[in-house]
Amino acid sequence: MSAYRLLIDGESVATPDHFPVPNPATGETVGLAPLATAEHIDRAVSAAARAFKSWRTASDEDRRKACAGLAERISASSEELARLLTLEQGKPLNGLGSRFELGGAAAWAGYTASLDLPVETVQNDANGRIEIHRRPVGVVASITPWNWPLLIAVWHIVPAIRAGNTVVIKPSPLTPLSTLRMVEIMAAGLPPGVLNVVSGRDDIAPLLTTHPYVAKVVFTGSTETGRKVMAAGAATLKHLTLELGGNDAGIVLPGSDPKAMAERIFWGAFLNSGQTCAALKRLYVPDASYDAFCDTLAGFAAKVKLGNGLDEESQLGPLQNPMQFNKVAAMVEQAKSAGAKPLLGGNPAEQRKGHFYPVTLLAEAEAGMRIVDEEQFGPALPIIRYSDVEDALEQANASSYALGGSVWSSDPERAWDLASRLECGTAWVNRHGDIRPDVPFGGIKSSGIGVEFGRHGLQEYTTIQVLYR
Numbered sequence: 001m002s003a004y005r006l007l008i009d010g011e012s013v014a015t016p017d018h019f020p021v022p023n024p025a026t027g028e029t030v031g032l033a034p035l036a037t038a039e040h041i042d043r044a045v046s047a048a049a050r051a052f053k054s055w056r057t058a059s060d061e062d063r064r065k066a067c068a069g070l071a072e073r074i075s076a077s078s079e080e081l082a083r084l085l086t087l088e089q090g091k092p093l094n095g096l097g098s099r100f101e102l103g104g105a106a107a108w109a110g111y112t113a114s115l116d117l118p119v120e121t122v123q124n125d126a127n128g129r130i131e132i133h134r135r136p137v138g139v140v141a142s143i144t145p146w147n148w149p150l151l152i153a154v155w156h157i158v159p160a161i162r163a164g165n166t167v168v169i170k171p172s173p174l175t176p177l178s179t180l181r182m183v184e185i186m187a188a189g190l191p192p193g194v195l196n197v198v199s200g201r202d203d204i205a206p207l208l209t210t211h212p213y214v215a216k217v218v219f220t221g222s223t224e225t226g227r228k229v230m231a232a233g234a235a236t237l238k239h240l241t242l243e244l245g246g247n248d249a250g251i252v253l254p255g256s257d258p259k260a261m262a263e264r265i266f267w268g269a270f271l272n273s274g275q276t277c278a279a280l281k282r283l284y285v286p287d288a289s290y291d292a293f294c295d296t297l298a299g300f301a302a303k304v305k306l307g308n309g310l311d312e313e314s315q316l317g318p319l320q321n322p323m324q325f326n327k328v329a330a331m332v333e334q335a336k337s338a339g340a341k342p343l344l345g346g347n348p349a350e351q352r353k354g355h356f357y358p359v360t361l362l363a364e365a366e367a368g369m370r371i372v373d374e375e376q377f378g379p380a381l382p383i384i385r386y387s388d389v390e391d392a393l394e395q396a397n398a399s400s401y402a403l404g405g406s407v408w409s410s411d412p413e414r415a416w417d418l419a420s421r422l423e424c425g426t427a428w429v430n431r432h433g434d435i436r437p438d439v440p441f442g443g444i445k446s447s448g449i450g451v452e453f454g455r456h457g458l459q460e461y462t463t464i465q466v467l468y469r
């Protein structure tokens with residue numbers, strides 16, 4: 001059984017204690033994750049603070065090359081990392097699973113390496129000169145969740161380093177191994193201390209979010225924990241990017257063709273077994289085409305193969321952890337008892353090994369059911385009937401979450417207009433959850449603060465300095 005190590009100041013560091021990381025498909029232990037102590041956290045942050053002194057002054061070209069090198073390193077080890085990711089996270093190797101995640105990680109790293117932060121000249125004449133410069137913030141603490149652990153780690157690490165910051169990353173205790181290994185691979189291409197990784201239980205996170213040498217926290221996870229991160233940073237006025245939960249609505253407009261949309265709607269909702277921040281989590285369908293949409297979606301969903309992620313045929317894997325399994329199961333039960341009708345699934349086999357929850361579609365769902373009002377983060381989609389588009393829009397916007405949303409129609413112009421009235425960070429037309437490294441992504445309301453990706457995302461790892469004469 002492999003015992004993994006921390007990486008601090010370019011050195012592999014063994015810890016006295018470890019914790020087992022189980023495979024969600026089988027319950028078998030994948031590896032032993034290191035349990036960092038408070039002293040390890042302090043060493044890692046101090047190493048990052050020391051490294052910042054020279055990394056911040058490294059030439060832009062050196063930093064660009066180093067980040068491009070990170071993309072190459074990830075690509076070169078992608079199959080090893082994809083297998084480890086499947087073992088601890090559960091997602092399939094194929095389809096929109098681990099290999100897809102590693103491909104995205106390399107693509108995001110490569111694109112982010114190519115970005116730059118040009119000086120803006122406001123005035124340059126006989127009367128004076130004014131320039132706006134982007135400066136790195138300092139030590140960035142990155143805290144990541146268990147659903148897309150490697151992609152999200154890259155989203156945090158690469159722009160931070162590209163802009164001249166140094167990083168200490170702490171992965172979720174549920175999926176730490178792939179991040180520990182990926183950071184080991186990435187950090188070999190960087191000066192010591194620029195990228196460090198610590199792992200442990202949740203209780204080590206506040207040591208990072210309150211550490212006086214940490215200038216910024218980039219956090220992806222639940223809204224509840226995001227609030228704690230914000231409160232913890234108040235004393236030292238930390239810069240924050242918070243990418244939090246979502247309860248994205250999709251609205252189908254009258255006259256839409258279910259056959260043309262079912263597959264995209266399905267994967268918008270069931271990507272990574274629904275364990276995706278910007279998955280479609282509630283679907284509003286007009287009365288006139290309600291039955292046709294339900295039948296077509298159920299017909300498509302019935303053919304999707306659920307299984308162990310190492311099986312090359314699997315399209316969906318188990319839920320990542322028992323807490324998530326129990327949460328989804330409880331929400332589906334509550335909806336059923338309140339009148340929702342399962343079209344498919346909704347009845348997990350008991351005593352089955354692994355946290356497999358069947359693909360579930362719930363017809364006749366409505367506001368007031370937990371699965372409509374809250375984030376289910378699992379493979380169960382409520383389908384809500386409506387008769388008035390304005391009412392559907394009002395229900396979509398009623399959530400305190402506001403990450404993404406979508407409108408579906410064979411008339412894209414009409415859908416575009418309605419999409420512009422969705423209150424959320426990204427509103428899609430005839431697609432859901434699509435993201436790109438050159439387009440900013442982030443939530444509003446309880447879904448977060450700030451954006452990631454592209455120039456706007458890179459700027460979040462900087463402060464402004466004005467030079468004025």
Ligand code: NAD
Binds near residue numbers: 173202203
């Ligand atoms: P979580 O909030 O339970 O954990 C996230 C991370 O926070 C983990 O690393 C955990 O160890 C750490 N943590 C725990 N206590 C902490 C504390 N007091 N201070 C600081 N950090 C602490 O979230 P999760 O269950 O891992 O992830 C699922 C959630 O993440 C969902 O709500 C999902 O929507 C959200 N998410 C959002 C995005 C986005 O981009 N908006 C992306 C992925 C996931």
